[in-house]
Amino acid sequence: MSAEQTSLTKAKETPAASGSPLLEVTGLTKHFPVMGGFPFKRQVGAVQAVDNVSFTVGAGESLGLVGESGCGKSTTGRLVTRLYEPTSGSIKYLGQDITHAGRKELAPIRSEIQMIFQDPYSSLNPRHTVGTIITNPMEINGINPPGGRDARAKELLEIVGLNPEHFNRFPHEFSGGQRQRIGVARALALNPKLIVADEPVSALDVSIQAQVVNLLQGLQRELGIAFVFIAHDLSIVRHFSQRVAVMYLGKVVEIADRDSLYSSPRHPYTHALLSAAPDADPDNAAAERIRLTGDVPSPLNPPSGCRFRTRCWKAQEKCATEEPPLIQLAGNAEGHLTACHFPEDGSSKPVGASSVPKARDAAELKPKAAKAEGTPKAEGTPKAAKAGAKAEGKAEAEGKTEGKAEGKAEAEGKTEGKAEAKTDAKADAKAKGEKSED
Amino acid sequence: MSTLTKSESGTAPKAGSAFLSVHDLQVRFRTEDGIVKAVNNLTFDLEKGKTLGIVGESGSGKSVSNLAVMGLHNPRNTTIEGSITLDGQDLLRASQKDLEKLRGNKMAMIFQDALAALSPYYTIGRQIAEPFMKHTGASKKEGRDRAIEMLRRVGIPQPQTRVDDFPHQFSGGMRQRAMIAMALVCDPELLIADEPTTALDVTVQAQIVDLLKDLQQESGTSIIFITHDLGVIREIADDVLVMYAGRAVERGTMREVLKSSQHPYGWGLLSSIPRINASVDIPLMPIPGTPPSLLNPPAGCAFNPRCAYRELVPGDKCETERPPLAPANGHLSACHLTDEQKQSILTEQILPRLSS
Structure with a gap:
C-alpha cells in the first residue's frame, strides 16, 4: 500500500507563475452572527471566528496553519475554498479577486482549489461507489479526460495507493486510512493547483498517519500542488509545511518559515x-x-x-x-x-x-x-x-x-x-x- | 523499577508485591459475524503508586482489557477468562454487589470523551458527589462540600459557583478535569485513564498530564494510562505495555520500550511519528497495511503481514507459530527474531533514523 510513488512520476506541468503568489489573503475576517431577542430576532453578537488574517501561498508551496481548537483555522480553510462567505477582507487567487465571487464566476476556480476533510467517515457518501465519488467532480465540471473518466479514476486510485479494482466498492468496505486516500483521490480528480487539507490525519491511527502524510508529501513534490495544511499537531505540520502560521483566537500571531x-x-x-x-x-x-x-x-x-x-x-x-x-x-x-x-x-x-x-x-x-x-x-x-x-x-x-x-x-x-x-x-x-x- | 520486568514467563509471582495483577486475561465477544477475540493471554502487574502506560492502535484491545478490570462488560455476550486480582481480591469471581462497592471507591476510571461520559441532566457537583455519598454514606451537604474541594484540587477556578454548573457550560479541558475529580472523589487506589487527553489540545493535554502526576504524588494512586501517543507515554508512564491485535507484544520500562524497543511493531511506531526536532528531509517510515480484524486474526504472529523483518526468520515460523512474550535484551517482546538480530536491527537501522 505504500507503493504510491511509482505512478506519481507522470506529473503534469507544475504551475509556472513563481512571481505572484497563487493565493493571497488580506485582512480576511469572518464573524458568525449570533441571533437573539424576542419577538424579533436581531443580531446580539458575533463569534469572531477569523479576524484580519493575511497570508500568501506560493505555487507548489505548503503553508501550515496550527492552533488550538476554536482558533479559526478550519474556518480560514473554508473561507479560502469559499465554502463560507467572508465578512470582509479579500481573497485573491492568481491575482483574481474571489472574495465575493458568485457561483458562475467561481465555477472554474472551484476545480482548482480542492479540499480534503478531517473525518474520512462522514466526508464520503455511503451510497456512492468509490468510482462515483471520484468521477462525480469530473462529470460536474464537464471534464473528459482522454480514455474516459473511469480510466482516469482508476489511475487516481493507483496514484493514492489503492487497488484500481476497488473501483466499484463502497466506502464502508475500506478502513479509515484507505478512506482518507479516497478523499485524496477525489481532491486530485480535477487537477487542482491548491488543496486545503483540514486535519487530514488527525482521525487516523498513528501507524496510518505516516502513510497519508507521505502520500500527500509525494503528491506535493511530484505534482507541484500547493497546500494549506491545517493541523493541531506541531510535529506533523513541521514535517509537511515549508511555512507555518500559528493562529490564536481568530488571529495569526506568528507566521514564518519552518x-x-x-x-x-x-x-x-x-x-x-x-x-x-x-x-x-x-x-x-x-x-x-x-x-x-x-x-x-x-x-x-x-x-x-x-x-x-x-x-x-x-x-x-x-x-x-x-x-x-x-x-x-x-x-x-x-x-x-x-x-x-x-x-x-x-x-x-x-x-x-x-x-x-x-x-x-x-x-x-x-x-x-x-x-x-x-x-x-x-x-x-x-x-x-x-x-x-x-x-x-x-x-x-x-x-x-x-x-x-x-x-x-x-x-x-x-x-x-x-x-x-x-x-x-x-x-x-x-x-x-x-x-x-x- | 517494578515487578513488570522481573515477574515473567507465564506464572507471575504475585505474592502481595503487585497491587493489580492481570494474568492470562482473555476477552471474547459473541457477535453476529462470529467470535471476536478482543484480548488474548494478557498478563501484567501494577505496583502501588506506579503508572503503567498501554499503547496500541484502535482495536488493539487496550480499552477492552481495562473495561474487564472494571467489570464493565456486558456478561450476556462477553466471555472473560483468566484472573484479575486487585489487592488480593479476585475481580472475575466477585459478585456484582462486591464490584459495585469497588467501582468508584477503590478503582475508578476516566473516559476519553468527557461530554459523553458526563450526564447532561445533572450538575457537575451532583455527579461528583454521587459516588462519594454512595460509598461513604455522607449527607448531601457533605457531598457538596467534597465536590467543591475536589473541583478546587483539579484546578477549576471559582469551584463554589462552578459546582452548580452543567457539563455543557464547561470547556473540553474543564470537563476532563471534572471527570478526574469525579474519579478521584473517593481516593481510589487504582485509576484507569482511557485516552483522557486524546480529544484535547496540546496545551490542555499538558495540563491534564501534570495534574494526574501531581495527584498521584499526593495520594499514591496506581494509574493505568491508555493512549496511542508515545509522547504522552514518555511524560507519565513508568512501565509500558505495547498491545497489538489483542496481545501484548512488548513490555518493559518506559525507557526500555522507547529507547531500545525489541519488536518490529514498536520500531514501526517509533519511526512513523514525526519528531519535532528531527530532520524534515527524512521521510516518515509508515507501517504498511492496516491492523487486522480480530474476527479472523492472522495465524502465527498477528503482526506478520505488516512486518518488514519477516524474511529474517527462518522458514515460515512467523505465519505458523505465535511467538511467546519472552525476555529479549532486557525486557519482554514477542517476536521470533533472535536477540542478536533485534539488537543489530535496532542499533543499525532504527536508532540512526530516530536520532537523525
Missing part, C-alpha cells in the same frame, strides 16, 4: 505550544515546560488588545489596550512576522535545546513555575552534538530590513485599531453566559 519558527519562536504562544508538544524520546529533557493556564477565551467576546494576554505570563498594561501588529521584529529572518509587544528573545531555542541530552532523569525536571520567570533561560546551550536538528537553528537570524518592518507596523496598526473599535461596540453582556462555546 526553520525560523521552530528554532526561534518569538511569540509567547508559539513558544508555549512548542514546549507543550510531547516528545517521545526520553533523552530529550523537556527543558522548560511553559504551562498555559486556563482555556482559550470565547471568540464571542475576545479580550481587548492582544487576545493572548489573558493566558500570557508576560502581559502588561499595554497588552490590554493596544493590539500588537503582525510585524517583522528586529533579529528575525525575512518573512518571520510576529504580533507581540514583548516578544521572546528568539535566542532561547526550545526545540533545539530539547535535543540536548540531560543527565538528570527526565521525570524529575518539571519546573512548573516556568511561568514566573520572565524570560526563558537559555539553558540548552549546544553541548553534545546532535547536529542535524540544531544546525538549522541560528543560521538565518540575521538579514532583516528595519525600515520595512517599521512602515508595515504603522499600516497594520491603523487597520487593527478600526477593527478593534467595531468589535468593542458589539461586545455584549450576553456573551458572558456562554463561557464554553468551543
Whole structure:
C-alpha cells in the first residue's frame, strides 16, 4: 500500500507563475452572527471566528496553519475554498479577486482549489461507489479526460495507493486510512493547483498517519500542488509545511518559515505550544515546560488588545489596550512576522535545546513555575552534538530590513485599531453566559 | 523499577508485591459475524503508586482489557477468562454487589470523551458527589462540600459557583478535569485513564498530564494510562505495555520500550511519528497495511503481514507459530527474531533514523 510513488512520476506541468503568489489573503475576517431577542430576532453578537488574517501561498508551496481548537483555522480553510462567505477582507487567487465571487464566476476556480476533510467517515457518501465519488467532480465540471473518466479514476486510485479494482466498492468496505486516500483521490480528480487539507490525519491511527502524510508529501513534490495544511499537531505540520502560521483566537500571531519558527519562536504562544508538544524520546529533557493556564477565551467576546494576554505570563498594561501588529521584529529572518509587544528573545531555542541530552532523569525536571520567570533561560546551550536538528537553528537570524518592518507596523496598526473599535461596540453582556462555546 | 520486568514467563509471582495483577486475561465477544477475540493471554502487574502506560492502535484491545478490570462488560455476550486480582481480591469471581462497592471507591476510571461520559441532566457537583455519598454514606451537604474541594484540587477556578454548573457550560479541558475529580472523589487506589487527553489540545493535554502526576504524588494512586501517543507515554508512564491485535507484544520500562524497543511493531511506531526536532528531509517510515480484524486474526504472529523483518526468520515460523512474550535484551517482546538480530536491527537501522 505504500507503493504510491511509482505512478506519481507522470506529473503534469507544475504551475509556472513563481512571481505572484497563487493565493493571497488580506485582512480576511469572518464573524458568525449570533441571533437573539424576542419577538424579533436581531443580531446580539458575533463569534469572531477569523479576524484580519493575511497570508500568501506560493505555487507548489505548503503553508501550515496550527492552533488550538476554536482558533479559526478550519474556518480560514473554508473561507479560502469559499465554502463560507467572508465578512470582509479579500481573497485573491492568481491575482483574481474571489472574495465575493458568485457561483458562475467561481465555477472554474472551484476545480482548482480542492479540499480534503478531517473525518474520512462522514466526508464520503455511503451510497456512492468509490468510482462515483471520484468521477462525480469530473462529470460536474464537464471534464473528459482522454480514455474516459473511469480510466482516469482508476489511475487516481493507483496514484493514492489503492487497488484500481476497488473501483466499484463502497466506502464502508475500506478502513479509515484507505478512506482518507479516497478523499485524496477525489481532491486530485480535477487537477487542482491548491488543496486545503483540514486535519487530514488527525482521525487516523498513528501507524496510518505516516502513510497519508507521505502520500500527500509525494503528491506535493511530484505534482507541484500547493497546500494549506491545517493541523493541531506541531510535529506533523513541521514535517509537511515549508511555512507555518500559528493562529490564536481568530488571529495569526506568528507566521514564518519552518526553520525560523521552530528554532526561534518569538511569540509567547508559539513558544508555549512548542514546549507543550510531547516528545517521545526520553533523552530529550523537556527543558522548560511553559504551562498555559486556563482555556482559550470565547471568540464571542475576545479580550481587548492582544487576545493572548489573558493566558500570557508576560502581559502588561499595554497588552490590554493596544493590539500588537503582525510585524517583522528586529533579529528575525525575512518573512518571520510576529504580533507581540514583548516578544521572546528568539535566542532561547526550545526545540533545539530539547535535543540536548540531560543527565538528570527526565521525570524529575518539571519546573512548573516556568511561568514566573520572565524570560526563558537559555539553558540548552549546544553541548553534545546532535547536529542535524540544531544546525538549522541560528543560521538565518540575521538579514532583516528595519525600515520595512517599521512602515508595515504603522499600516497594520491603523487597520487593527478600526477593527478593534467595531468589535468593542458589539461586545455584549450576553456573551458572558456562554463561557464554553468551543 | 517494578515487578513488570522481573515477574515473567507465564506464572507471575504475585505474592502481595503487585497491587493489580492481570494474568492470562482473555476477552471474547459473541457477535453476529462470529467470535471476536478482543484480548488474548494478557498478563501484567501494577505496583502501588506506579503508572503503567498501554499503547496500541484502535482495536488493539487496550480499552477492552481495562473495561474487564472494571467489570464493565456486558456478561450476556462477553466471555472473560483468566484472573484479575486487585489487592488480593479476585475481580472475575466477585459478585456484582462486591464490584459495585469497588467501582468508584477503590478503582475508578476516566473516559476519553468527557461530554459523553458526563450526564447532561445533572450538575457537575451532583455527579461528583454521587459516588462519594454512595460509598461513604455522607449527607448531601457533605457531598457538596467534597465536590467543591475536589473541583478546587483539579484546578477549576471559582469551584463554589462552578459546582452548580452543567457539563455543557464547561470547556473540553474543564470537563476532563471534572471527570478526574469525579474519579478521584473517593481516593481510589487504582485509576484507569482511557485516552483522557486524546480529544484535547496540546496545551490542555499538558495540563491534564501534570495534574494526574501531581495527584498521584499526593495520594499514591496506581494509574493505568491508555493512549496511542508515545509522547504522552514518555511524560507519565513508568512501565509500558505495547498491545497489538489483542496481545501484548512488548513490555518493559518506559525507557526500555522507547529507547531500545525489541519488536518490529514498536520500531514501526517509533519511526512513523514525526519528531519535532528531527530532520524534515527524512521521510516518515509508515507501517504498511492496516491492523487486522480480530474476527479472523492472522495465524502465527498477528503482526506478520505488516512486518518488514519477516524474511529474517527462518522458514515460515512467523505465519505458523505465535511467538511467546519472552525476555529479549532486557525486557519482554514477542517476536521470533533472535536477540542478536533485534539488537543489530535496532542499533543499525532504527536508532540512526530516530536520532537523525
